[in-house]
Amino acid sequence: MSKRLIALFGIALLAFVVVACSNSSNKKEEESSTEAIEKNETRKIKDFYGEVTIPVNPQKILVTNSAYAEFLIEMGVPPQFAVVVPELEPDYRAPYLQEHGVEIIKSTQYEYNYEQLLSLSPDIIIIPGIGPEKKVYEELSKIAPTVALNTNTAMDKAMPELAELFDKKAQSEKVLAEFDQKAKEAKEKIHQAIGDKTVLVLRVEPKRYRYLGPKADDDVSRFFYETLGLKSPEIFKDATDWFVPFSLEILPDIKADYIFLEKRSMENYDSSESLKELEENSLWKNMDAVKNNHIFPLVTNNYIQAKGPIGSSLLIDYIVEKLVP
The missing domain is CATH 3.40.50.1980 (Nitrogenase molybdenum iron protein domain)
Incomplete structure (x- = not known):
């Protein structure tokens, strides 16, 4: 092969690499931009106390009742954090939560360490509407968008609400049908x-x-x-x-x-x-x-x-x- 052909081949190869890298970079930028848009996108829903604006695709979910963590895990949406009172937790649940990558936040009954919860930087907080006082909801809402379900921890009521919140209706219905x-x-x-x-x-x-x-x-x-x-x-x-x-x-x-x-x-x-x-x-x-x-x-x-x-x-x-x- 002549030196001229080798040179032309090298130039073509270099151009191909530059274009490929450019396309890859553009693709990554587009993906990053899409992720940022999705992360910042919000929607409005109605909860126990009224209307609340929440992220469309929350990445860091915090629940103040470990039963909600169990509901979400079984629907395929494990939360990142679950607030628990260790003395009151069922025997199986702590190992179960840890197995599914949920970070356990220890608390005392009827009290929250709001500074600790703030440090977790949750995207959304989910609490029972029936049970906690409204002032708890108000304090949590200062940390992140907070959804108070229209129930307590009754599985047949809370799971469908959570399923609607996270678009997991089919999964919720399957879990409830198996339990029934x-x-x-x-x-x-x-x-x-x-x-x-x-x-x-x-x-x-x-x-x-x-x-x-x-x-x-x-x-x-x-x-x-x-x-x-x-x-x-x-x-x-x-x-x-x-x-x-x-x-x-x-x-x-x-x-x-x-x-x-x-x-x-x-x-x-x-x-x-x-x-x-x-x-x-x-x-x-x-x-x-x-x-x-x-x-x-x-x-x-x-x-x-x-x-x-x-x-x-x-x-x-x-x-x-x-x-x-």
Whole structure:
């Protein structure tokens, strides 16, 4: 090959490389520009308190309830941060969150370290609309756009709202359908095993005792008495309050075949003395459920706080294990 041809070939090759690099650079600039536009793009939605402007494509999601983190993970949108009260978290959830790359932000009950949350620079914050006071919402809104869902942590209500927020309707419906199928199968097993025998959910607190109202407008009541179809003792069958105080004097009238017994736990809260008084009470000892060893412990964290596709499924497994031989 002549020197002239070699020179021409070299020039052509150099030109090709320059053009390729230029195209690559332009492509990267276009992608970077598109990402910047998407990141800055916003939309307006309505939440529990009114209208709020949020990012279209938030990258750093912070939730103030770990149940919301579980909902989002199961829909394929793991948040970056979840605020938790370690003493109240269900046993499985911290490892579960860490497995999915969620950073756990430890907090105390009913309090937030706003400076700490500000340092995380979240793009969006999600909280329950039912439960926290409005001033909490207002303080969080100073940190980042904050969405208060129109519910608490009820899975059948919160998941569809979150799905709409993040365009994950199909994923949400799939998760809920799978859970409903599991619950339906458990309900059938329980009915075949115990028929119309009665089940009481009893909460022990400092200096008082409460039972779960079977007709309360609450997801815990619905879980036990609708989702799983458990039958309440006759004396309480029409109760519409969530947890209703009662006197131990009426224990002989309750006539429960099975009792799920919760020694309630909270921060700075001790129900040990009340539980001891209950277990030493002669009326309690004479109940059929007690004499038949049909008393099953409920851990507050693992049923009140464990709402979600994972937590509620674990609770179903536990209840089936106790009621089905």
